[in-house]
Structures are given as structure tokens and as C-alpha cells.
Amino acid sequence: xxxxxxxxxxxxxxxxxxxxxxxxxxxxxxxxxxxxxxxxxxxxxxxxxxxxxxxxxxxxxxxxxxxxxxxxxxxxxxxxxxxxxxxxxxxxxxxxxxxxxxxxxxxxxxxxxxxxxxxxxxxxxxxxxxxxxxxxxxxxxxxxxxxxxxxxxxxxxxxxxxxxxxxxxxxxxxxxxxxxxxxxxxxxxxxxxxxxxxxxxxxxxxxxxxxxxxxxxxxxxxxxxxxxxxxxxxxxxxxxxxxxxxxxxxxxxxxxxxxxxxxxxxxxxxxxxxxxxxxxxxxxxxxxxxxxxxxxxxx
Amino acid sequence: xxxxxxxxxxxxxxxxxxxxxxxxxxxxxxxxxxxxxxxxxxxxxxxxxxxxxxxxxxxxxxxxxxxxxxxxxxxxxxxxxxxxxxxxxxxxxxxxxxxxxxxxxxxxxxxxxxxxxxxxxxxxxxxxxxxxxxxxxxxxxxxxxxxxxxxxxxxxxxxxxxxxxxxxxxxxxxxxxxxxxxxxxxxxxxxxxxxxxxxxxxxxxxxxxxxxxxxxxxxxxxxxxxxxxxxxxxxxxxxxxxxxxxxxxxxxxxxxxxxxxxxxxxxxxxxxxxxxxxxxxxxxxxxxxxxxxxxxxxx
Numbered sequence: 001x002x003x004x005x006x007x008x009x010x011x012x013x014x015x016x017x018x019x020x021x022x023x024x025x026x027x028x029x030x031x032x033x034x035x036x037x038x039x040x041x042x043x044x045x046x047x048x049x050x051x052x053x054x055x056x057x058x059x060x061x062x063x064x065x066x067x068x069x070x071x072x073x074x075x076x077x078x079x080x081x082x083x084x085x086x087x088x089x090x091x092x093x094x095x096x097x098x099x100x101x102x103x104x105x106x107x108x109x110x111x112x113x114x115x116x117x118x119x120x121x122x123x124x125x126x127x128x129x130x131x132x133x134x135x136x137x138x139x140x141x142x143x144x145x146x147x148x149x150x151x152x153x154x155x156x157x158x159x160x161x162x163x164x165x166x167x168x169x170x171x172x173x174x175x176x177x178x179x180x181x182x183x184x185x186x187x188x189x190x191x192x193x194x195x196x197x198x199x200x201x202x203x204x205x206x207x208x209x210x211x212x213x214x215x216x217x218x219x220x221x222x223x224x225x226x227x228x229x230x231x232x233x234x235x236x237x238x239x240x241x242x243x244x245x246x247x248x249x250x251x252x253x254x255x256x257x258x259x260x261x262x263x264x265x266x267x268x269x270x271x272x273x274x275x276x277x278x279x280x281x282x283x284x285x286x287x288x289x290x291x292x293x294x295x296x297x298x299x
Numbered sequence: 300x301x302x303x304x305x306x307x308x309x310x311x312x313x314x315x316x317x318x319x320x321x322x323x324x325x326x327x328x329x330x331x332x333x334x335x336x337x338x339x340x341x342x343x344x345x346x347x348x349x350x351x352x353x354x355x356x357x358x359x360x361x362x363x364x365x366x367x368x369x370x371x372x373x374x375x376x377x378x379x380x381x382x383x384x385x386x387x388x389x390x391x392x393x394x395x396x397x398x399x400x401x402x403x404x405x406x407x408x409x410x411x412x413x414x415x416x417x418x419x420x421x422x423x424x425x426x427x428x429x430x431x432x433x434x435x436x437x438x439x440x441x442x443x444x445x446x447x448x449x450x451x452x453x454x455x456x457x458x459x460x461x462x463x464x465x466x467x468x469x470x471x472x473x474x475x476x477x478x479x480x481x482x483x484x485x486x487x488x489x490x491x492x493x494x495x496x497x498x499x500x501x502x503x504x505x506x507x508x509x510x511x512x513x514x515x516x517x518x519x520x521x522x523x524x525x526x527x528x529x530x531x532x533x534x535x536x537x538x539x540x541x542x543x544x545x546x547x548x549x550x551x552x553x554x555x556x557x558x559x560x561x562x563x564x565x566x567x568x569x570x571x572x573x574x575x576x577x578x579x580x581x582x583x584x585x586x587x588x589x590x591x592x593x594x595x596x597x598x
Binding site for chain 2 (some may be wrong): 005017064086087088166175181182183184185188200205206208216217218219220222223224225257259260284294295296297298299
């Protein structure tokens with residue numbers, strides 16, 4: 001079993017109350033991959049520039065990420081600069097340098113076109129649609145987006161939503177796209193736009209899973225070590241989709257466990273800068289914490 | 300088994316996206332009582348003014364609340380006017396008229412002084428301490444407060460915290476009193492100030508229970524009908540304390556169930572204006588929803 005993930009590969013500069021890190025490897029597709037690789041073979045579809053450090057390529061290869069469709073193009077790699085303050089719940093974007101991302105047209109190999117599990121991580125919805133069209137027989141398609149695209153490319157995003165099974169959004173995005181302040185109503189509304197399942201990520205407050213057959217609400221894994229939340233949502237999606245691909249069966253039980261694995265992956269993500277924690281994870285780490293999370297919600 | 304609750308009896312004027320209600324019966328002690336009465340006998344300690352409508356007295360009596368220590372004094376009843384917008388997570392206080400509350404010195408009957416379970420609902424910490432001193436043999440003392448007192452009477456509150464077993468605060472209050480943005484760290488810090496147990500209420504995001512022996516994190520009961528959250532925190536405390544008093548044993552298992560009952564009481568509270576929902580509740584309603592909540596967190 002394998003999954004294909006489309007998204008960004010970025011060089012992130014992040015300042016949090018715990019320090020400043022410059023040009024770390026990051027991006028939605030990379031954070032997703034680092035969690036999903038624990039469950040399944042991950043095929044990364046993204047673009048980098050000429051300035052992309054070769055050590056990062058080596059690093060991704062060592063992590064068993066398939067890089068066949070990672071394009072290197074003339075120009076500079078996508079760069080994001082952000083800061084977190086106080087409770088570290090929201091990122092303040094200081095600077096975004098699109099670089100090669102602005103002309104990105106995803107390419108996939110003939111073999112990859114037959115992959116049945118697809119995750120469209122956060123990137124321009126037109127690029128997401130472009131990839132999805134190239135896929136031969138999608139069986140499970142997940143989609144993430146962000147407020148920027150909800151505002152700038154609402155129509156493209158709404159069109160795309162009709163073609164996906166799972167929509168992953170944070171609470172602000174869910175409210176903004178649905179126009180519903182109540183999250184249950186928002187999730188129900190989003191479900192009507194196409195996806196059979198909606199996942200609303202609430203940062204330190206956990207996640208809400210909504211489908212027509214059941215609702216699941218899991219708190220975040222309680223951690224007192226929130227160092228850098230960048231990519232936590234992507235790690236969540238990676239853990240969630242990864243587990244589903246591994247089990248290869250969309251049952252209620254598997255979906256519930258998948259949400260929990262996503263929660264656990266995200267909890268590790270925030271405990272250090274960039275990929276420091278998720279890149280060193282083993283399945284046994286996830287399993288241990290999953291057990292603990294079960295006790296945290298027990299009553 | 301019985302409990303004594305000190306707090307406010309108020310006339311609330313509330314505007315939410317769902318309408319405006321004027322001079323509803325409210326206040327921290329009343330909302331607490333309405334949930335706690337389902338589990339145990341509730342003795343209310345509070346003050347009202349000459350303008351307090353007799354129908355509210357009849358109503359509280361019909362709900363089996365013991366009013367021996369509800370003082371009627373010269374002057375006007377405490378009034379609060381507030382508004383909720385958007386996601387209804389935070390109240391905007393438009394006006395507060397203290398009235399008789401400004402000269403309140405709680406009185407309790409000789410019999411009531413022997414009650415072992417005490418809840419000090421939100422009111423001036425000096426008034427809370429005044430009552431606590433009058434109690435003969437407290438076995439379980441819970442305390443709630445608010446940002447106003449954390450800012451204005453920090454020292455009095457810190458002194459009082461040393462004398463209580465359970466501290467109930469919302470996330471903002473916990474962060475403000477501890478100076479810790481991370482809620483786990485905040486809870487740990489607050490536990491060092493005296494109380495053995497700390498409950499951090501997070502509104503629509505549920506609640507975090509913290510003690511030195513275990514942590515529990517329960518999401519809010521997912522409801523798409525949030526009409527008026529006034530008093531939800533007090534209903535939570537009422538359900539939580541009420542269950543503990545009923546079982547009369549502070550075990551981990553009972554504490555876990557108590558947090559769940561608090562969560563359920565709060566979920567009913569928000570589904571209508573004022574006391575409309577909680578005053579009509581039966582134990583069977585709570586039990587039914589508790590079962591559902593267990594399914595919502597199952598993985």
C-alpha cells in the first residue's frame with residue numbers, strides 16, 4: 001500500500017518563545033510525509049529551487065520518502081517565516097517567498113498515477129486539482145487548505161471539495177468556509193459540499209471528526225512541551241491518512257483509530273522545532289502514546 | 300449528603316445571536332444549584348435585594364433548593380448585562396450593578412455549619428473566605444473565581460487557594476493566575492498553590508482535570524445548539540461537585556465520572572437561555588447524554 005502526497009517543500013524560519021530556527025526543512029508535504037511514512041510508503045509530489053540544500057534530499061531519502069516526483073526547478077525554494085507567541089496557538093506569518101512554487105505544475109510518473117490513496121496538502125487549489133486530474137483511479141482522497149485560499153480562490157476550492165472524500169481544516173478555516181460559528185454546524189455544512197468526512201483541527205484543543213454516520217471528538221494529547229507547532233496539522237493528516245492506508249479499510253473503527261493516530265503524530269510534532277521529533281519517531285512511540293491518550297479520556 | 304454553595308443570585312440580561320432576555324434569574328450560585336440538585340441537597344448562601352421577584356423564590360423552592368441562608372436586604376439585587384457574539388465563546392460584559400452584593404456578609408445557620416461539602420462559586424474572595432471560616436468541618440471545598448478577582452484581589456485569592464481542595468477556572472483565568480500560557484503547566488502551577496485538584500474549563504473545547512495522580516481531558520459534548528452559555532461553568536461545577544457529594548468517596552473513578560457529569564450539565568446549560576434547560580433536567584437526561592459522550596471519545 002502507498003500514498004501520494006502533493007504539497008509544499010519549504011525552508012521555514014520560525015521564532016517561538018523557545019528560540020529561533022532559520023531555514024529548517026518544512027512545508028505541508030514534508031510534515032505530512034514524516035508522519036505518514038510510519039504507516040505506509042509515501043510518494044512526495046512537490047517542487048524545490050536551485051538553492052535547496054542537498055542534505056535535505058539525503059535526509060528525505062533516508063526516511064524512505066519516494067522522491068521521483070520532487071521537481072527541481074530554476075529559481076528559489078519556497079520560504080516561510082513565522083512567529084508564535086503566548087499560547088502558541090496561532091502563527092503570525094512574517095514573510096512568504098513563493099519562489100518556484102508560483103509556477104508549479106505537479107508531475108507524476110506513470111506508476112504513481114495508479115496509486116489509490118491521495119492527500120492534497122495545503123497548496124494552491126488549482127495545483128491540487130491539476131494533480132487529482134492526473135490520477136487514474138483515486139479510492140481515497142484527502143484535502144487540506146488554508147484561509148488564504150478560502151479567501152482568494154473560494155470557487156476553485158469549492159469545486160475541488162466535490163471530488164474529495166475527506167476534508168481537513170482548522171477551526172477558523174471551517175468557520176470561514178461555512179459561515180457557521182458553531183463547529184458542529186460548520187462540519188455538517190462542509191459535509192454537504194462534497195466530502196463524506198470532515199476533520200476540524202482545533203490545535204491544543206484536539207480534533208472533531210464528522211461524518212453522516214458518526215461524530216468523534218478527541219482532545220489533544222496533553223503535553224507541557226509545546227516548542228513549535230509548525231506542521232502539526234500536516235502531521236495530524238499524515239498520521240490519520242497513513243493509518244487508513246495501512247489498514248486499507250474504511251470502517252468506523254479504523255477511522256476512530258486513525259483520528260487518534262493523527263492526534264498522537266501532531267503531539268510529537270509540536271514538542272520540538274521543525275521535523276526534529278517526527279523524523280525520529282518509531283511506531284512503538286506512537287502506540288505507547290495512543291495507549292496513554294486512551295487513559296486521558298477515560299471516564 | 301448535602302452541599303452548601305456560596306455565590307451570586309443575579310438578574311441577568313443577555314443578548315446572543317438568538318435573542319435578548321431581560322432580568323432572567325441567574326448568578327453563579329443559582330446555576331450551580333440547578334445542576335447540583337440532581338445529585339444532592341443544595342443549600343444556597345447568597346443575597347438578594349428588595350426588587351427580587353417572589354416568583355423566583357417560589358421557583359427555587361420548587362426545585363428543592365434550601366433557602367435558609369438566602370438573605371433579603373435593603374437595596375437592589377445584583378444585575379449583570381452581557382452579550383455573546385460569533386462563536387459565543389466569550390461574554391462581553393455591558394453592565395454590572397452590584398447592588399446588595401457590595402455589602403454582602405454571608406450567614407449560615409448552625410445546622411448548615413456542619414455541612415462537609417462546600418462550593419465557593421464566583422464572588423469576592425473576601426466573602427468566600429468569610430463563609431469558609433464559619434464552617435465547622437469542611438471535608439471537600441471547591442472554589443471558582445474570575446479574572447476580575449484575579450486582577451483586583453490576587454493576594455486574597457492566593458490565600459484562599461491554600462484552603463481549598465478543588466480549584467475551578469477557565470483557561471484564560473488559569474493562564475492569567477499562573478502566568479503560564481501552556482495549560483498543563485498552568486494546571487501544575489495552580490496545584491502547587493494549594494488545591495489538590497485543578498479543573499480548567501475551556502468552553503466549547505471541554506475541560507482539563509489535573510491532579511498529581513492523574514490527568515483527564517474531556518471534550519465538550521458536541522452540540523449544535525449553543526443559545527446562551529451564561530452559567531455553563533457554574534453548571535459544570537454543580538454537576539461535578541454534585542456527583543462527588545452523592546458518591547461520598549474521592550476515588551479516581553468517581554472523579555473521572557464527576558468531570559463527565561459536569562461536562563454534560565454544562566452542555567444542557569448552553570442549549571437555552573438562562574435556566575430554561577437545566578431547571579427541567581432529570582437524572583435520566585444526564586445519564587443518557589453521558590453514554591453518548593462515551594461514544595464521542597471512543598477510539
